[in-house]
Amino acid sequence: MNIRIIVSSAMAIGLCVPLLAQRKDAAFKTTWGDPDLQGTWTSDDTWGVPMERPAQFGTRAHLTEDELQDRAKKVEASKQRIEHPNDSNHSPALAQLEKGQTNRSVDVAPVPGQFGEYARRASNQTSQIVFPENGRMPALTEEGKKKQAAAQANRGKTPETWTDWSIYDRCISRGVAGSIIPVIYGNGLEIVQTPGYVAIRYEMVHDTRIIPTDGRAHLPKSVTSYMGDAVGHWEGNTLVVETTNFNGKMGIGPNGGGVPTSPDAKLTERFTRVSNNTVNYELTVEDPKTWTSTVSS
Secondary structure: OEEEEOOOOOOOOOOOEEEOOOOOOOOOEOOOOOEOOOEEEEOHHHOOOOOOOOHHHOOOOEOOHHHHHHHHHHHHHHHHHHHOOEOOEOOHHHHHHHOOOOOOOHHHOOOOHHHOOOOOOOOOEOOOEEEOOOOOOOOEOHHHHHHHHHHHHHHOOOOOOHHHOOOOOOOOOOHHHHOOOOOOOOOEEEEEEEOOEEEEEEOOOOOEEEEEOOOOOOOOOOOOEOOOEEEEEEEOOEEEEEEEOEOOOOOOOHHHOOOOOOOOOEEEEEEEEEEOOEEEEEEEEEOOOOEOOOOOO
């Protein structure tokens, strides 16, 4: 299946991540002539946008003006809560613990509320997923259902060994998609370029991807990893990155959660610089062994 996942505040297609340290470069070109994506970026502005679209929105990808105003109020409330914590307005994780809403995960640790990140402006997206048109994950294959059941069963039991904890719990990796989708904190990434290469370094867990853009082939299928093997090329001003050779242990949800993809999964990312402080990002996931439908992107 192909899933187009977007985090966007400016376009219907793409992930828009505001640049934190603004640069004045009208041409957006490196000294050697490649499109310039370099900088420190964040997906914070889509923090709070659900991964899957709530049913009441149907196939509507964007909020109405009234709905957007309501979300803007929530964004401002989050900003005030995080910047000005008090006894009645502490860590969301601690509040869950006090209500008895616990699960076995590093995310339930009662970290201070001010550790959290938040949007600076409200996104008009109704969901992170924009394709399929209903903004929701397609049905799982039988293989996908088995992987889902195994993951859920393991998550609910008392750990007996280190392998009973998730890859994210052990701070090994968040995967490609999980490193982009915004979570409570750590949503930054840095892009650095040299002739023939693009490097992406993620703030949380500190994965770094070294992406060649010189036209080389992928590594042999026997060579796998959590982040896969990434090969890039330029299409005009857009960096297109195709990643294969996954080890089948990471999902495409926040922090790499969700049903793990198969080792045959292929992720295609598109990065396009559109202004001093905006990069549009689009992710397409193809994995017919895990999901039943095939959707054109």
